[in-house]
Amino acid sequence: MTRAPAVSSALARRLAAALGPAHVIADPAELRVYACDGITHGRTTPALVALPGSTEEVVEVVNAAREAGVPLVPRGAGTGLSGGARPSPGSIVVSLARMRRILELDLENGWARVEPGVINLDVSRAVAAAGWYYAPDPSSQGVCSIGGNVAENSGGAHCLKYGFTTNHVLAARVVLSDGSVVDLGGPAADAPGYDLLAAMVGSEGLLGIATEATLRLLRKPEVTRTFFATFPSTDEAGAAVSGIIAAGILPAAIEMMDRLAIVAAKAATGLDWPDVGAALLMDADGCRAEVEHVAARAIEITRAAGALEIRVPRDEAERQLMWKGRKSAFAAVGRISPNYLVEDGVIPRSEIARVLREIERMAAEAGLRVANVFHAGDGNLHPLVLYDARNPGEEARAAALGGEILRLCIRSGGSITGEHGVGAEKAAYMAEQFAPEDLETMQRVRCAFDGAALMNPGKVFPTPRLCGERPGPYRPHPAEVAGLAERW
Amino acid sequence: MTRAPAVSSALARRLAAALGPAHVIADPAELRVYACDGITHGRTTPALVALPGSTEEVVEVVNAAREAGVPLVPRGAGTGLSGGARPSPGSIVVSLARMRRILELDLENGWARVEPGVINLDVSRAVAAAGWYYAPDPSSQGVCSIGGNVAENSGGAHCLKYGFTTNHVLAARVVLSDGSVVDLGGPAADAPGYDLLAAMVGSEGLLGIATEATLRLLRKPEVTRTFFATFPSTDEAGAAVSGIIAAGILPAAIEMMDRLAIVAAKAATGLDWPDVGAALLMDADGCRAEVEHVAARAIEITRAAGALEIRVPRDEAERQLMWKGRKSAFAAVGRISPNYLVEDGVIPRSEIARVLREIERMAAEAGLRVANVFHAGDGNLHPLVLYDARNPGEEARAAALGGEILRLCIRSGGSITGEHGVGAEKAAYMAEQFAPEDLETMQRVRCAFDGAALMNPGKVFPTPRLCGERPGPYRPHPAEVAGLAERW
Missing domain, CATH: 3.30.43.10 (Uridine Diphospho-n-acetylenolpyruvylglucosamine Reductase, domain 2)
Structure with a gap:
């Protein structure tokens, strides 16, 4: 370049x-x-x-x-x-760090209008006393901002039940590359016109800059019940997840950690988790009557799937500690490895056990270790590829293994990102995920918003291309233009 | 033209x-x-x-x-x-009527891949024995097809809890105007790339023709509890809806009918509903423990809001009859008026009582009757403007009143369509709903997909315009092009 x-x-x-x-x-x-x-x-x-x-x-x-x-x-x-x-x-x-005002709260209709620099958790804090919260909860929610969440369509542990950022943004004010300001969506249900708001959420800064977002707020659930379960291996943990979902239970969150992730989390937090092959952490939330029923049934299924031990936290403090273990697992991996790559792939839930075995095999072949800590309920894997950059060639080997894991996700019917976005890191894999026609369709939309490619260029698309360069079939046939002139 | x-x-x-x-x-x-x-x-x-x-x-x-x-x-x-x-x-x-095959069912991961001509209800029928169903339920679900549902982003009574068609389409194969075939979305969570699937769903035939859709299936809820409540006027019924939602209850459906709609439904079905100012029909569904709790609480709130009578159906047959009354209300209006217009506007839930009073005032002023039967939980009104086309000028007066009602929805912070689409009927109101910049943004996307405007022309957009005719700011500044050439 x-x-x-x-x-x-x-x-x-x-x-x-x-x-x-x-x-x-x-x-x-x-x-x-x-x-x-x-x-x-x-x-x-x-x-x-x-x-x-x-x-x-x-x-x-x-x-x-x-x-x-x-x-x-x-x-x-x-x-x-x-x-x-x-x-x-x-x-x-x-x-957008200076634009951090909460502009309007309408609790009667359940929404907040905020500037993009507002920190994710601060939205929930602003409405907590009234019994509301903002659902999408990236592990970084104490420091990440709404504008970035909108750009990346961020997820989090509780997106299994509550959906991603795109399900919680009702409207956005966006500045386009030509300097025009447009309002997409609205607080009322199902706005007319193309759903460009959904295209904008997750567009990674290539279509425009959001300067306001109207966020759906939810009532805090009456109760939350949590349990932590350990298993001999990820096979039994995967079977428990499948069994819970197949029983028609929709947990608020169901997170899986493998042996290496558990070791790291323990080292970082001092939790007294046992040394086991895999663990699950599940939340059920809702009204008391429902949650007691659902949690009891999920524990039953987990036991039948081969759990070694099931722990129910005695109080909110112990529950918070369990979640702290899970949420700190990424950073904790730094305790057991000098360097690591965070991958983010999605697979069908039914493939979890098979894909984890395959990742283990690939890691062994590459002479590297992979820790897995992830959102099991929606099949959103986060393999952490551990390496030591001081060993010549090891970083390149780790990157290659990360790429092979993404290819495995594609082959398994999944995708190359669940919630972290494509950005600069995965643009090269877009051509493996999508057919040329599919990428061309995205390119058409990018050109419609930003013909000169000045908005975050070099991200998402595998091959930078000018907007004039359209392949053959896109150019209108002369007969079309003639027919059109006759009609209007 | x-x-x-x-x-x-x-x-x-x-x-x-x-x-x-x-x-x-x-x-x-x-x-x-x-x-x-x-x-x-x-x-x-x-x-x-x-x-x-x-x-x-x-x-x-x-x-x-x-x-x-x-x-x-x-x-x-x-x-x-x-x-x-x-x-x-x-x-x-x-x-697309010939393309009516269900191509693939994957109940382990909860989806069905179908052709566009498949009838909405037939999807649920195909998976009912296994305990699954397809959630979006337009009143026409026994005859309308998935392709049309996708084009219009169709809703239905139970979309309050479960979302519109856009929330249930995981992927689509689409033929674009240049003859290319693209696959948008995928069965795994949060596909990378722009969310063009959301833009396609609800694009009313202007962006492409879907030839396959992958639909999310849901587990049938364990139980459903229903009640029917009557009120002196829509004021108390509106207060009951607000109270239920404010209590953190999310009904599966909560439908309102006013006096005229009740009269019509009774005439058509022979139901023994009393002559009252308004009625609500509510479903709660989920697991038994939850539903009993929620239904009891909702009934309590409804009574406190001023209900005259609350009826709980004795059995499934009586429940089905109550829903038949609601679902046949549109057609039933034909019994009490030779002609009628169906409007479809959205307002914030908190505005329901005020807007209904305003509609009543406007109808009286126009010398016409308006029946209201609608999805109260998400503020999606369906005012039916009754008229007799044999009376000179009455049809035009009815159309004018319909237009004024849509303007009232816009002024109240809502929109001109909740689930029926813009189509040919409401294109003229788009310029009142949206700022020129917002329409221009939609136009850019239309042009990106269909430069020659051959796909369903004359729909949605208020002013047909060639794709070459772009207003000033869209044309790239020469400096942009120069800057771009230097970069790549």
Whole structure:
């Protein structure tokens, strides 16, 4: 890739005039802070960082960048796990961190309108006293922001029952690459027109920059019942998950950890979990009568599937500790390995046990270890490939194994990302996941929103391509144009 | 609108060769059957009807029409209530009625892959013995087809708890206007790439023709509890709905009827419902313990809100009769009025009582009667404007009142359609619902899929426009193009 034109000082001055000098970063040392997101390799220092404080200021930034022909990279809290906010060379990073106001709460109709920089957990905190919460719960929910959640269509442990971010965004105000401001969706059910809101959620910063989101709020469930179960291997744990779902039970969350993930979580938290082949952590929530019934039945099925031990927390503090073990498992892996890759693939729930065995076989063949800690209920695997970057060639071997795991997910009828997005990291696999016609259809939509490819270029699509370059069948046949002229 | 060029006999011959002569209708008498859908005014006889039997045959029809510059109008079962399948002059209707196979059932992972001509209720029938069903339930579910449901993003009484069609379509195979075949979505959770499946569902035949849909199946709930409650007026009924939802209860369905709708339903079904100002019909479903608890609490709230009487059906037969009364209410209105218009607007749930009072006032002012029978839980009104077409000027007055009701929905923070679509009937109101920038964004996407506007032209968009005619800001600035060339 050749380098973009350096951002001129004229552009920096224009932005400083529009946003105020304090909200444009041009100092090389400060810029390095923005060189990566949660994926720390491939760091690229941007040319500038702009911190707009309002929709109007985002429009100013977009117009200035477009007129100068400089690409934009939108950025939330920078916790993403696919390199989606990694700057492209010569780009302007648009940080939404200053836009962190909760603009409106309507509890009668159950929604909150917020700016993109609001932290996920702060939405729930703002309405907790009234008995409401915001459902999508990435493990990073204490630090990640709503704008990033919208861009990545973030999930979390409780998305099994409650759905992903896309199921909880009712409307969004979005700045497009031409500087226009559009409102997609609305708080009422099923808005007319194309469902472009759904296309915008999860579009990873390529279609526009959300400057407001209207979020569906839910009533807090009356009770939550949790249990932790251990198994000789992931085979029995997988059978328990299948059995619970097949019985018509929809847990609020059902998470699986394998031996290596359990070892890591124990090392990090001091939990007294036993050394076993696999563990499940399940939440059931709802009204008391329902939950007691469901939890009892799920425990019965888990026991029949071959559980070694089933622990029910004595109180909320013990429950929180169990969840802390699960939620810290990613970071905990750092205790047992100097480096690791986080993968994020999806497979049909019925394939879990087979795919985990296959991953184990592939890891052994590559001479590497893989820890698995994941959302079992919706088949969203998170294999963590452990390696030591100090050993020559080991990083490359880990990356190759990660790629082979993604291919295994595709072959098993699943996909290359469940909730972390494609970003910079997985763009190369899109051509294996999708047929050329499918990618071409996405490309058409990208071009409809951003013909000059200035919004987060180099992400998601496997091959950068100009919007003029359309393959044969897309060009209208002359007869079409003639027929059209006659009709209108 | 000027007429399209007559479909040449060469085109009819090409289609007959591709589909077999029995599957191309050119006889004027037979063509008249296809002149309208559930909206019977504005009939327009198409030039031809093609009945393809496979994805490949749909591609043949699309290619033949495009090369001849003739518009296409996709058609499911023809039960739509917005004129979405009304032929445009000189068009070819593409009926999917022959494609009615259930292609694959995967109950372990909970989905069915079906052709678009499959009748909605037949999906549930195919899996009922195994304890599963397909949730979206338009009142027409015994006759409407999945392809039409996908095109219109159909709802139904139980969509309050279970969501609209868009929440139950996991994947679709779609033929685009250039003849390419694309697969959108997939059976695994949260597919990567833009969520174009959501944009396709509800796109009313303008973006492509679905030839396969993969539908999410649900386990049948263990029990359903139903009650019917009467009230002095819609004020108390509205308060009961708000109270139930505010208590954190999510009914499977909660339907409201006003005095006129009750009178009509009684006349049609012989039900012994009392003459009251309003009635609610509510379903709670789930596991037994939960449902008993929820139903008892909802009844308590309904009584406190001012219910006159609460009836719990003694058995499934009586329950079915109550639902028959509700589901036949539309048609039943024909018993008390020679003609009527079906409107379909959405308002915030908290506005129901106020908006119904306002509709009553507007109807009195226009000298017309309006019956209301609707999905109260999600604020999806169905005002039926009664009139007698034999009285000069009354039809126009009814249409004007219908329009004013839609404007009232927009002003109240709602929208012009909840589940029937925009189609031909409401295209004129889109410019009142949406800002020019919002419509322009939809237009960009339409152009990305169908640059020659051959797919169901004249529907949804208020002003037909060529895809070349883009307003100023969309054209890339020369600097953008220069910047781009330097980057890649």
